[in-house]
Amino acid sequence: MRLFVFLIVLLLAACGDPVDDRVITPDDMGDVDMGSDDGINNVNNTNNSNNSNNSNNANNTNNANNSNNANNGLCSPNNDGTIERSEVPLRAGLNAKFKIALDADFDTAGVEENGETVWDLSGDFAGDMLELVELQDTMGAWWLSTFPNASYSTKLSATEDLRGVFQITDDALLLQGVVTPEDGLGRTELEYDPPVTVLQFPLTADSTWQTETDISGVALGVPSFYDEVYTYTAAGTGTLKTPFGDFQVQRVRVDLERTIGILTTTTRTYLFVTECFGTVASVVSEENEDEVEFTTASEIRRLAP
Numbered sequence: 500m501r502l503f504v505f506l507i508v509l510l511l512a513a514c515g516d517p518v519d520d521r522v523i524t525p526d527d528m529g530d531v532d533m534g535s536d537d538g539i540n541n542v543n544n545t546n547n548s549n550n551s552n553n554s555n556n557a558n559n560t561n562n563a564n565n566s567n568n569a570n571n572g573l574c575s576p577n578n579d580g581t582i583e584r585s586e587v588p589l590r591a592g593l594n595a596k597f598k599i600a601l602d603a604d605f606d607t608a609g610v611e612e613n614g615e616t617v618w619d620l621s622g623d624f625a626g627d628m629l630e631l632v633e634l635q636d637t638m639g640a641w642w643l644s645t646f647p648n649a650s651y652s653t654k655l656s657a658t659e660d661l662r663g664v665f666q667i668t669d670d671a672l673l674l675q676g677v678v679t680p681e682d683g684l685g686r687t688e689l690e691y692d693p694p695v696t697v698l699q700f701p702l703t704a705d706s707t708w709q710t711e712t713d714i715s716g717v718a719l720g721v722p723s724f725y726d727e728v729y730t731y732t733a734a735g736t737g738t739l740k741t742p743f744g745d746f747q748v749q750r751v752r753v754d755l756e757r758t759i760g761i762l763t764t765t766t767r768t769y770l771f772v773t774e775c776f777g778t779v780a781s782v783v784s785e786e787n788e789d790e791v792e793f794t795t796a797s798e799i800r801r802l803a804p
């Protein structure tokens with residue numbers, strides 16, 4: 500029984516802003532426009548008045564400790580090995596494009612180049628799809644009474660319509676549930692108790708966290724109850740190449756164990772997380788993958804222009 504594909508561990512990069520359509524180029528790693536109306540990042544906003552129009556901050560060596568840039572709507576990557584909550588744009592309205600391939604060969608171990616690990620997802624895979632991923636406002640959503648604290652919802656998979664319902668907190672991103680876009684007899688409305696901590700901040704080279712959750716509700720109209728255990732482990736740093744550009748990333752491995760009745764299925768996912776762009780790629784294993792580093796992916800997704 501496969502309720503839906505295993506992509507709920509994906510968080511998305513959100514580098515576009517539908518308000519002003521500003522385009523960001525990671526190659527020069529300039530400031531990322533996170534939106535001047537962003538209430539999430541408006542804490543500790545004290546010392547950034549000189550940054551508001553400075554698009555060259557990335558090349559300014561004095562910015563190493565300037566974590567306040569996000570507060571005025573701009574994010575400057577400082578590549579200090581720690582990804583702070585304020586360095587990841589998360590709010591309804593953001594969107595990004597991803598190239599997505601299914602059933603593709605890729606060695607998650609990457610290659611060693613000049614003493615660092617390089618993962619190259621810049622090329623084409625057979626059957627690549629280009630998908631716009633959006634963090635949608637919860638306003639008017641039919642499921643809002645079930646998830647009153649939700650911050651946004653977003654489509655979970657290229658192959659199904661299901662949406663993940665997420666909550667943004669001061670130090671984490673939580674998956675609260677999974678729903679269909681429309682209400683009705685054939686709806687899906689699954690609640691996670693407790694919500695899954697999908698990203699925990701600050702994210703460092705030693706980060707590890709786990710969520711054991713009971714899931715209940717209806718899946719395509721059928722009452723459903725099952726358990727999932729998500730184990731997140733920091734899994735190295737390096738350079739990730741995408742069609743959009745190259746990123747300095749922290750990799751996170753997600754081991755998902757799903758138990759329905761007496762049947763347990765495991766899936767492994769690698770997330771590639773970077774300052775200012777969030778999760779810029781993910782590689783999902785096939786079911787019950789034995790190897791920690793695997794070579795056949797059920798889905799590969801990476802940021803694309």
Ligand SMILES: [Ca+2]
Pocket residue numbers: 577578579580581582583586774
């Ligand atoms: Ca940082």
